[in-house]
Amino acid sequence: MDTLANTTSHLIVTEAEFSRWLAAAEAGAVRHYHEGFLVLDCARGSTSLSAVERKELAAVARLAWWASEQRVVHLVQRRLGPSRFGYLTIMRPATSRSMRRTRRVRPAE
Numbered sequence: 039m040d041t042l043a044n045t046t047s048h049l050i051v052t053e054a055e056f057s058r059w060l061a062a063a064e065a066g067a068v069r070h071y072h073e074g075f076l077v078l079d080c081a082r083g084s085t086s087l088s089a090v091e092r093k094e095l096a097a098v099a100r101l102a103w104w105a106s107e108q109r110v111v112h113l114v115q116r117r118l119g120p121s122r123f124g125y126l127t128i129m130r131p132a133t134s135r136s137m138r139r140t141r142r143v144r145p146a147e
Contacts, residue, residue: 047072047086048091051072052094056071065130068129069127070126076123110130112128
């Protein structure tokens with residue numbers, strides 16, 4: 039049975055750093071943006087992350103999802119152990135649509 043009690047997470051990348059990577063990365067580039075259990079690490083009471091870190095992680099996750107929806111990156115998970123995953127983005131080959139969208143600042147939500 040998986041146990042969540044012994045998993046610790048930490049912030050790997052900020053939203054600003056991830057945004058800069060999206061704007062500059064070449065096709066095939068890989069960015070590791072989280073290690074842990076993303077949905078739990080964003081939730082209060084189920085992680086060792088502080089409120090500020092949880093907020094930053096949620097912003098990074100939203101940005102990764104948005105880039106995937108825009109067909110700019112592939113989102114990949116790698117199982118690292120029980121209840122522990124590595125979350126990666128892989129830059130897709132650029133299309134004119136994806137280049138226009140990532141080179142602009144993402145609209146505020």
